[in-house]
Amino acid sequence: MGLVSRHRIPAFFAALAVLLVASVLLSLALGATPLDLLGALTGDAASDRLVLMRERLPRTLLAAIVGASLSTSGLVFQAVLSNPLADPYVIGVAGGAALGGSLALVLPGIALLGHAGVSAAAFLGGLGAVALTWRLSRDSRGRMRTYEVLLVGVVFNTIASAAIMFLKSVVRAEKAQEMLLWLMGTLSSDVRSPGAILGTLAVALFAMGLLFASAPALNALAMGEEDAAAVGVDPARTTRRVFLAGSVLVAAAVSVAGMIGFVGLIVPHAVRALVGSDHRVTIPGSALLGAAFLVLADLLTRLMFPVFETEAPVGVLTALIGGPAFIWLLKRGGDRP
């Protein structure tokens, strides 16, 4: 049902794995200044080793985790909301995380904790928004009404962005600039502690594992709620689990990297165009492709640094590269559905 025929699926995963490894190696070796990777690892180039371990490796890992999280959550939101335009930010969790992070940036108490405090506040803000959305969009029998999830999400995001605007307008100019950079989405922030990165990785792997385990149920849900129930899937439970796991992924991604756009919208579509709509294939496929895509996009922002003497937000690049690539794929896929 995609450009890649069924018996080539293992080859597809092998290609994705190679792509991810190659992206990671390029991202580690290249940048504003090229590194001697071998030398850094064997200890011959001490300063290179320092840049690698302190700067490049954490940043590359972060890009891979965030890319995988955004792509996977976008994929499952598109499935449970039956809406191809859904992305990780349609539901309220993004607004909540953005508001939490912004508050942390401007409130003196939390700002003392440094970037870890901002990330923690953003994560909590995201989870708070999930709880709110969940409460507001349940019917009397405890089932989530997907159109209300969307409505509540849109309204909540609007309220959150108004609150953020307000914060921006009342704080000092340099604080406002800091907020703006964070909100545009960046992997150059100073989340560099191994603890923060491994924590994010653990949360993301757990949530992705939960989603992967729900893949057969998600496949059945594509037939509609009643038919999913008829073949043995509890639609309410599946929707709830997928919504929660996806929200945790978004909250984790936003809390460490702000709002990086477009990855979560186009990677799932690209994967579906390539391999069809079986979630047992598209969930790991989106995770791998999303990770590679964001690692490469982030590498490009660093390579462009000497040209523009500033780092373009990675979210801008994901849209500039991803958009045309997506349209090309869509047209190819459209010829051979």
Added chain:
Amino acid sequence: MTRPTADSTPLRLDATTFLYPGAAAPAVNAASLVVAPGEFVGLIGPNGAGKSTLLRLAAGLLTPTSGSVRTAGFDPARSSRPRVARTVALVPASLAVGFPMTVRDFVAMGRTAHLKGLFESAVDRAAVHRALETAEAAAFADRPYQELSAGEQRRVLVARALAQEPRLLLLDEPTANLDVAHAVSLVYRVADLARSQGVAVVAAIHDLNVALLACDRIVLLREGAIRAVGDPESVMQWSILRETFGCDLYIGRNEVNGRLFVVPMGRDPEPVTGTSSPRRGRSS
């Protein structure tokens, strides 16, 4: 969840009543029915008689307002969905699917409740293969479901239900949109399956002649209540059908095979006498 009791009767309805929220009259009203293994029961009745609602109650998709439903001894509305799906399969009247999907993948959905892990085992694939063969859908197994005709989609829906390997097979209008050859072939294949494997079949059927061909028993519904139950010869009587459908029908006997057949007589010149006139209601 209680263990299956000694009662292995595929379907037992006891004074089952269901009222849609806000509706004035129940869609199914105090229906009692026992279906034995291997039996093919046809539900007939006018639009809105409660046929689809009765099937959805038996599938556990609706919870009865009063009375009880038991499938193989358990309550399908209050049991885990995988457990119900391994016992009861429902063929819906029609189905549109959001994402492109091959027929084989679609039929494999019927194995969801049987999966041991995330992927189909050889046992699952064999069950899908048999289901495709039985429902005469194997020829287009690798085509996209969306591109099939309505009649072909119907056969795929039947195949999905067969892949569940149920003990109770519920069909909502299985022969709608099927050409005469495929309609006859499908009901005979389902009837053979019922007899050879002891699967109980309950099918809502609009075409009275199709019902006459395959059913061991006919249940006639009107306004949610069971008005008549019995073998086809006893239910398909002119007075019963005329009163139920509010339309004049000719019931004859086919000289070739000795079976009854029913044809409409066209516009009824006189008002139908009976307890009530034809009624429009919820589409079944």
